[in-house]
Amino acid sequence: MEMITSNAISKLVQVAGVDSSFSPIVQVVSLKQVGNSNDRYRAVLSDGIHFVQGMLSKQLTSMVHAGELRDNSIVQLQECLKNEVSGRLVIILLNLRVLDNPGQRIGAPIDIEPSLKSGQLPSAQPMHAQPLAQPLYNSTNSAPMANNYVKRENKPAIGSPNRGNPYGAATSPRGDNPYGSSTSQRYQPPIERSMNVDGTTITPIAGLNIYNSRWTIKARLTTKSDVRTWSNAKGEGSLFSIELLDNSGVDIRGTFFKEGVDKFYNMLIPGKVYRISGGRLKVANMQYNTCKSSFEITFDQNTEIHLDDDDGAIAAAHYDFVKIGDLEHVEPNKSVDVLAIVKSVGDVSHIVSKKTGQEMGKCDLILVDDSGTEITLTVWREKAETAPRDFANHPVVAFRRARLSEYGGRSLSAGASTDINPQIPEAQQLVRWWQTVGSTGAATRSLSARSGGGGQVASLVERKNIEAIREENLGHINVDKGDYIAFKGTITFFKKDREGGAWYPACANAGEPCKNRFKVTPTTDGQWQCDKCHNTYGNCVRRWIFSGVVEDSTSSTWVSFFNEQAETLLGVTADEAFLHSHPEGSFDQNAYDSLYAPALFSDWVFRCRVKNELVNEENRVKTSVVGMWPVDYLRESKDLLAAIANF
């Protein structure tokens, strides 16, 4: 058993957060969850003689959950801070190492607070020594430890007295004591001040909160977005946003508007460490904000930013890469980090954004990684314009916070930042994989094979068999849009003999709103009436619609064929078929049947949408063909041989 550092607690309460070389060994004599969330824990630290209250920072909760850190654990404190909550001293534990778990409490420690208060311990705490400075807010808080936001009317004036202070945010003296228990139901991390740097107190990002408008953070710029402009009824402007990460492990998003853009956009360089102060904190908009902090910063005219030295204490932008192959199991609309090789770059196209009404460039990239899976990622705006150049020659790229969507199965939309050829070991690994394996074009599975008819034919690797429709309960997973499946099968039956033929008459209006799709009804005088565009036409456009049975070695299923697929299948349009089956004006069954004969028992690779629909108050799973391709036997053979070789 490790020796507990003698007088650890009395020394700790003096030097915690200041002398980072002091790493005492103490015992955690009580570990308790705080409040309702299961990631905040209170730990009482003891050296056998004294004890002091402690709080575990969030990054240590996994140790508790894993059972590694528990009651009576002997630990070595590696990094901590000091703070005061409701007049009590609390040690914030940022980093520790569990040495042993003896299972019993050593000694009979007593609370160190009374000694502290009575001054029997030398109060060499920098916090006390710090001048109280100017009263921050208009309230007359003379008590050094006042919680100045406890009463609502004490709302700090934003942008209030910052003058004379080079760092904007105050040399936050006691007045800034954050979260007393009175304002928060949940125990918020009381980390407010940490290291003293040149007389300015740096607040960890983890300790920022909306009640405190005087803060200085020292953080690395991990992401800088492009400048975006907007114009709406209220006017127009420009903005850009950044993400900052500091050594509390929490990152935060901040946005600059208008003049802020001019002032700061060019000076901010991703990867560098800055000291930043001044700005309004507000609750983060989780829809767009994927940072860890619950807050985000709106930088304003009080914002000051200074380049700081990078002493390596702050981690570089860290990624949580997800393999493309695993993206299938990630919920859509989540943001993920992806490291991949750009297999190909599409053409740059322009669309009009529904939201802004402006034209916006887009470019699709096909990404592949060593999970052998591909996915399409779309880059937008300026990145799209330069994409063909930036992503040429199969670079390895780290995409941060790309949004996963359900479009075409799974696809990605470029997020906060895109780092081409990042200098990280995983990138080198992936490049090696590409050079040896990936670029040979071995069959890869694409998660983004597009759903609507066109797109690549489903390769062997991504196909399933018909039995999978039942086995995997398709139609019930994505209830709104339906589930997609690709399989190879043989058509064994056509249900073509319903009244009128296997087609329906559609409106001859090729433009809006009909687009030749809506059903028309025949009028008494041989014309066609459309309810959609309210016109009557002398002719109609017939469109195929019929169902059939497709089988493979595992099962069979009914599928519906719509116009495009049926034309592919039968080789004729419905209008041509109509004429063919009415050679002398009246219906000729043989002529009609002959249209289908060549297609019967033909093999195709199908891509289908399986959807659970309500039909006459009954739920039926309906499968419709959205794409079909003839079987390329040579390619199939090669894929099968490769699959057998890998078996």
Added chain:
Amino acid sequence: MAAQPDGYYPRVNAATLGQHVDMIVSVVGKIASPVGSVVQMQCADGGMIHLSTEHGELPIDLSSEMVVEVIGQVNSPQEVALFVTRELSTDTDLETYNRMLMVQAKFPQYFAPVVVEQ
């Protein structure tokens, strides 16, 4: 003749011909020399064998690019007595066919004939 189930013609290459002497086999490849009484054929594995035309004929006007399937009896490890031929196509991929033959050799349990009891 070895007892060979009816209708079962193992697919062979130049290399495996020797294992099937006296059996009726199927060989796929290209005809490599002018039609005569003894013809050279290049198999899917690149090896050359002889075809004897005493019992059957090659089609006339056979292009040297046409891939054919020959059914015949193995006289010796180098020669097959041709019975019938079938033209496949000029773009049949012999490399893929060859790989298939190797897979067949690797999993004989799937490619052995299924004998139906009479």
